[in-house]
Amino acid sequence: MARRAYQGNHTRRSRKRQTDDYRNNYIQGNTAPRLNLVEELETQEPKRLSHTTRKNRDKALYMNLGYLLFLVVALVSAAFVLIGYIRLQSELTLTVKRIASMESELNSLKLSNEEEYNRAISSVNLEEIRQVAIGELGMRYAKEGQIINVTGEGSDYVRQLAEIE
Numbered sequence: 738m739a740r741r742a743y744q745g746n747h748t749r750r751s752r753k754r755q756t757d758d759y760r761n762n763y764i765q766g767n768t769a770p771r772l773n774l775v776e777e778l779e780t781q782e783p784k785r786l787s788h789t790t791r792k793n794r795d796k797a798l799y800m801n802l803g804y805l806l807f808l809v810v811a812l813v814s815a816a817f818v819l820i821g822y823i824r825l826q827s828e829l830t831l832t833v834k835r836i837a838s839m840e841s842e843l844n845s846l847k848l849s850n851e852e853e854y855n856r857a858i859s860s861v862n863l864e865e866i867r868q869v870a871i872g873e874l875g876m877r878y879a880k881e882g883q884i885i886n887v888t889g890e891g892s893d894y895v896r897q898l899a900e901i902e
Contacts, residue, residue, distance in 0.1 A: 885901055
């Protein structure tokens with residue numbers, strides 16, 4: 738046991754010394770010495786694969802009928818999903834365009850409606866209406882006792898169910 742511990746320490750010291758020697762020594766020339774890596778790679782024996790590894794690789798290359806049918810079904814279903822998605826996107830785009838055109842039409846109709854309303858309001862002469870009502874139709878202004886105030890109690894209109902006296 739003691740010997741192994743000693744050997745371990747000795748090995749560490751010698752590695753450190755080798756590293757220090759490598760760092761402190763200068764190599765003459767402008768390039769590092771060439772290594773014969775190509776020759777070493779060519780001379781190495783190819784790794785032998787285990788039986789299970791070879792079997793798994795062969796199995797991965799082989800496609801049986803069930804796997805092929807599964808792939809075809811998956812491809813067809815993906816195609817249907819994508820076609821449906823594209824169809825929905827085009828419908829959405831058309832709907833957005835239709836909404837935009839309808840909003841534009843609504844804005845133009847509102848503008849023309851406001852113009853017509855302003856034209857109608859400006860063409861009304863209230864003094865002429867008062868003269869026709871009093872002169873031709875025989876209307877008169879209400880007297881003090883004829884005006885009755887009715888509260889609507891929060892509703893928009895009042896419905897008269899009986900004669901007001």
